[in-house]
Amino acid sequence: MEQLYNLIRSDLEAVDAVIRQRLHSDVVLVRQVAEYIVQSGGKRLRPALVLLSAGALGYHGTHHHELSAVIEFIHTATLLHDDVVDASDLRRGRETANAMFGNSASVLVGDFLYSRAFQMMVAVNDMRIMRVLSDATNLIAEGEVLQLMNCHDANVDEASYLQVIRYKTAKLFEAATQLGAIIGGATVAIEQAMATYGIHLGTAFQLIDDVLDYSGDELETGKHLGDDLAEGKPTLPLIFVLQNGTAEQAACVRQAIEGGGRDALPEVLAAIRATGALEYAKQKAKAESERAALALKRLPPSQYKDSLLELCLFAVARSY
Numbered sequence: 179m180e181q182l183y184n185l186i187r188s189d190l191e192a193v194d195a196v197i198r199q200r201l202h203s204d205v206v207l208v209r210q211v212a213e214y215i216v217q218s219g220g221k222r223l224r225p226a227l228v229l230l231s232a233g234a235l236g237y238h239g240t241h242h243h244e245l246s247a248v249i250e251f252i253h254t255a256t257l258l259h260d261d262v263v264d265a266s267d268l269r270r271g272r273e274t275a276n277a278m279f280g281n282s283a284s285v286l287v288g289d290f291l292y293s294r295a296f297q298m299m300v301a302v303n304d305m306r307i308m309r310v311l312s313d314a315t316n317l318i319a320e321g322e323v324l325q326l327m328n329c330h331d332a333n334v335d336e337a338s339y340l341q342v343i344r345y346k347t348a349k350l351f352e353a354a355t356q357l358g359a360i361i362g363g364a365t366v367a368i369e370q371a372m373a374t375y376g377i378h379l380g381t382a383f384q385l386i387d388d389v390l391d392y393s394g395d396e397l398e399t400g401k402h403l404g405d406d407l408a409e410g411k412p413t414l415p416l417i418f419v420l421q422n423g424t425a426e427q428a429a430c431v432r433q434a435i436e437g438g439g440r441d442a443l444p445e446v447l448a449a450i451r452a453t454g455a456l457e458y459a460k461q462k463a464k465a466e467s468e469r470a471a472l473a474l475k476r477l478p479p480s481q482y483k484d485s486l487l488e489l490c491l492f493a494v495a496r497s498y
Contacts, residue, residue: 179221179492182226182485182488182489182492183222183226185230185233185481185482185485186226186229186230186233186485189229189233189242189243189246190222190225190226190229192240192243193222193225193229193243193246193247193250195243196243196244196246196247197216197247197250197251200247200251200294200298201213201216201294203290207279207283207287208287208290210279211258211275211278211279211283211284211287212254212287212290212291214275214278214279215254215257215258215275215287216250216251216254218272222250223383223489224246224249224250224253224350224351224354225246225247225249225250225354226246227249227351227354227355227358227376227379227486227489228242228245228246228249228354228355228357228358229242229246229358230358230482230485230486230489231354231355231356231357231358231359231362231372231482231486232357232358232359232361232362233358233480233481233482234358234362234477234478234480234482234483234486235358235359235362235363235364235368235477236362236363237358237361237362237363239361241302241361242357242358242361244298244301244302245302245307245357245361246354247298248295248298248299248311249350249353249354249357251291251292251294251295251298252291252292252295252311252314252315252318252350253350254288254291255288255289255291255292255295256288256318256322256346256350258275258276258284258285258287258288258291259284259285259288259322260322261274261275261276261284262276262281262284262285263322263326264405264409265409266405275287292315295311295315296311296312299311299312304360306360307357307360307361310353310356310357310360311353311357314349314350314352314353317345317349318345318346318349318350320345321342321343321344321345321346321347321349322346324341324342324345324346325342325346325411328342328411328412329409329410329411329438330410330435330436330437330438331412331435331436332412332420332431332432332435332436334412334417335417335421336414336417336418336421339412339413339414339417340381343380343381343384343385344377344381347380347381347383347384348376348377348378348379348380348381348384349377349380350380351376351377351379351380351383352373352374352376352377352380353376354376355372355373355375355376355379356369356372356373356376358372359372359373367476368476368477371473371474371475371476371477372473374469374470374473375470375471375473375474375486376470378466378467378469378470378473379466379467379470379489379490379493381463381466382463382464382466382467382470382490382493382494383493385414385459385460385462385463385466386459386460386463386493386494386496388406388413388414388415388459389415389456389459389460389463390497390498391403391404391405391406391407391413391415392404392406392407392415392446392447392450392456393456394497394498395497395498403443404440404443404446404447407434407435407438407439407440407442407443407446408438408439408440409438410435410436410437410438411435412435414455414458414459414462415450415455415456415458415459416431416434416435416446416450416455418453418454418455418458418459419431419446419449419450419453419455420432422453422455423449423452423453427449427452427453430442430445430446430449431446431449434446460494463493463494464494467490467491467493467494468490470490470493471487471490474486474487
């Protein structure tokens with residue numbers, strides 16, 4: 179990732195400057211919580227997608243810095259709300275904002291970030307950009323509700339789970355790459371190709387997150403192993419065991435999803451390994467990654483296109 183970001187390093191620094199400027203509030207607690215979560219690390223992947231997509235289409239200007247910050251604010255707001263809903267206490271190896279400042283502050287500052295993002299959208303003064311971002315934000319919220327409804331439900335199938343991923347995670351990837359295309363003056367066909375790239379890349383990233391929740395190194399992922407299980411989330415590895423494991427393995431996973439917690443984590447991990455569930459999820463992620471790469475065929479050759487293709491490989495091969 180470090181090597182990949184070298185191409186857009188100066189742009190990312192400009193985005194960080196916009197983020198710091200736009201985080202300003204006269205309310206001290208808003209500044210404290212917002213700065214804590216925005217500066218707490220992360221790959222800045224979604225802003226990078228705006229920058230790389232715009233670069234691939236020959237964009238020259240500064241609107242991509244502002245839009246990258248908007249995307250990051252929307253993403254950060256969803257993290258704040260997610261951590262409250264999930265009662266999470268660790269993200270990226272640090273205490274979550276709700277653990278530090280309380281649930282009320284996290285929810286309200288998440289609202290501040292959403293509203294600040296919309297103020298910034300209006301300033302760009304482009305109705306198509308506002309439509310993409312407002313539609314994405316609305317669909318993400320629907321995805322969060324769908325995920326909440328699916329918690330502790332062992333009857334969720336693969337198609338229903340993939341719908342949650344498309345809404346909750348991949349939609350913002352899609353918006354990021356589509357925005358880059360719009361400000362880059364892309365044709366309708368190329369804009370759609372960039373949107374297709376984003377949604378499949380985002381799906382691949384989330385599927386690997388599902389894998390890492392049952393196989394990752396906690397120091398690398400910055401999360402506790404089995405967090406999804408503790409929250410009763412029926413992610414793809416668990417769904418695979420339910421559909422392909424023995425009656426005993428399926429019963430173990432079903433009980434773990436419905437009850438939540440980590441008490442059955444060793445048994446669930448054993449069932450996941452025995453059935454090849456992680457390999458199945460990795461193959462699904464690889465297929466999504468390949469579909470993302472295929473969508474880039476319409477782009478002219480450039481270093482930016484090369485970096486977008488590299489992200490397809492990184493999405494599947496990463497360990498964090």
